[in-house]
Amino acid sequence: MTPTITKEYRLPEYTGIQALRLHEAELVALRGNDVLMKVHAVSLQYRDLMVATGKYTPGVKDNVLPCSDAAGEIVEVGSDVQGWKKGDRVCANFSVDHIAGDMTESIRQSALGGPIDGVLTQYKVLPAHCLVSIPGHLSYEEASTLPCAALTAYNALHGPVPMKAGDYILVLGTGGVSIFALQLATASGAVVIATSSSDEKLDKAKQLGAKHVINYKKTPEWDQEVLKITNGRGVDHIIEVGGPGTLPKSLKAVKYAGWIHTIGFLSSEPSEGANLAMECLSKACFIRGILIGSRHQFEDMNRLIIAARLRPVIDKVFSFDQAREAYEYLESQKHIGKVVIKVVN
Known part of the structure; x- marks a missing residue:
């Protein structure tokens, strides 16, 4: 009935x-x-x-x-x-x-x-x-x-210039979107750098496949650490969930012509007051806002989840x-x- x-x-x-x-x-x-x-x-x-x-x-x-x-x-x-x-x-x-x-x-x-x-x-x-x-x-x-966190991460990493094996992916934090981005990137052969204020959470990120981890409380200049890890090149894609408080450092950590995918504004840090437009111009990088994704992208993502047996x-x-x-x-x-x-x- x-x-x-x-x-x-x-x-x-x-x-x-x-x-x-x-x-x-x-x-x-x-x-x-x-x-x-x-x-x-x-x-x-x-x-x-x-x-x-x-x-x-x-x-x-x-x-x-x-x-x-x-x-x-x-x-x-x-x-x-x-x-x-x-x-x-x-x-x-x-x-x-x-x-x-x-x-x-x-x-x-x-x-x-x-x-x-x-x-x-x-x-x-x-x-x-x-x-x-x-x-x-x-x-x-x-x-x-899957509908929000996973699809947001998938849309970011498989957008206009999809990530590829060997790319460096920076995920900020260990919330839903960031963890899904870590898993999807690892499954695709990318190298993941994860940040958090908690060593316990960073240990979990390493278990899930993060190659490098940074505690931003212990390393406030995490953008410089990212550049060291990438030998000065910067990362190909950034999952930017912090917003105004982290965007200035993300602009320093991204490679020339790299992608910053803005998803949230979780950071409580004050903005550095940087001229973000000029920072973006100086890197010739792309800042892309993500509003989840389409049903077709959802179906594409599920094929990857099935193939990689992601949980x-x-x-x-x-x-x-x-x-x-x-x-x-x-x-x-x-x-x-x-x-x-x-x-x-």
Whole structure:
């Protein structure tokens, strides 16, 4: 029997994690091209914290159902759906209308857990065109980490100038995107340099394949250390999650005509006030903003994940009733890799 009621979280106000509210809601009727997904697991992003605290500037709908990344199984298909059936294991793309090609404003407005309702719910109605099959060797918890963090890393490293074997890749930190970038780069034969303020986290990065690690607390001039490691050449690609606090050093660490992929702004360091435009010009480098990726890129990434038998790094799994605790753990920044909420017990 098709369910008609779901338990879901909402944010009636954007005043912090404590505003999360769990309640029951009626499911909307399926249209011809929709599917009903039973959500098994949801992974959290730094974006989810920003949404909860009202700091997500692109805009969020009122009383949003939060979170963008989920994995589940199809339990009902619309009358016009082709290629999917009950029981299929699927993820939804972050922006449900981003099928292929470049980002547009209308595509951006189809992002789950922001402009439209997200996935922190037991059941979710989704358009069939946004779905991607889950790699067979991954659990639902592992698969829930793919739509944002993994695809962002893949889009960065396989963008206009894809990384190749032997390239130097610098990943800042050990959060979800950075760890996925480390894994994808290592699987492709690139040389990874990882930074963190924690030796414990750097040990984990080495276990995952990082060739070089830098504790930026012990080595504040980490950009100079990167240049030493690369014999003065600089790195080919940088996964830049720090933002204004780290970008000046990233510009020094990148090679001539290299790529800096800007993804976040986690750094609490003050900006050096450098003339970033002139720094970029002097290196003839490229600074590229990443807004996740398309469904086609998701499918390409999954082929690499299957071929390399990659498994996402999950730090901790919380129950559906512990959603607030999961948010708080993410906020603590104690994690390595991803924080997941298991919806189905």
